[in-house]
Amino acid sequence: MPQLATDRVVTVGELIQYGIQQLTDPTTARLDCEILLCNILKQPHYFLYAHSDVVVEQRDIVDFNSLISKRANGFPVAYLIGEKEFWSLRLQVNQHTLIPRPETELLVEQALALIENINNCKILDLGTGSGAIALAIARERPDCSVTATDISLPTLAMAQQNAGLLGIRNVQFIHSDWYASLTSQSFDLIVSNPPYVESGDSGFINGDIRYEPRVALDGGSFGLDAFRRIVPGANMYLKSGGKLLFEHGHAQGELIRELLHANRFIEILTRQDYAGLDRITLAVLP
């Protein structure tokens, strides 16, 4: 990839234009470049437009070159800058954590609706990753206590760090393989965005997800392995009338509804994301 010469005067505007030319996806190229440059210059977004003729320092051009070439190879922007916004929370992320997706905010929205009328409720988030879901719910409902688990210790450390940085205290983090390390207790709501991508998905070879933790994404040959462990165990950890809420792949709704039905759940309902695709399913334990 051609590098931008650092021995001549380059303005903010020129640097953005150069960056856009290096990136292949035209739908995200400009935004990616702007986020990366803001991060390097430690300036807010409007600065790029208000000061597009400002000359960029050489060491910042070197840093930009380096980030752009990584981005051109598909490395996610969130990992390059070490953070991702989710539910208006600024979350730290690294390669041990799945990057929170905008569609997962739907899961939070739905979870909040389900617990709207329950005071001091207890919520379990299985496979918390960066802590996105657990922290968003905990921030909205300080009266509730959230338990968040993850099988990966470095992931859990990052989630814990996020709770600390955000000053959110009503989340307890537990290192656990789904329910394995939980003490016996009953929750009002179990929520999870488990790994649900099929093992054979080409994204693991050439998509941006190849840089994300496989354990957070790979759901086995049909993408359903995690659901097959979480659903049958849920009745041990839910109160009667408690709810189970999942994010899942757009083609998995029907199979997940069948799985829930086979495990005696009732009021099973799938909802669509903003793209109109099946994305979350909820059910009630009678």
Ligand code: GLN
């Ligand atoms: N939505 C993610 C993706 O398609 C998958 C998240 C998951 O497996 N939980 O990249």
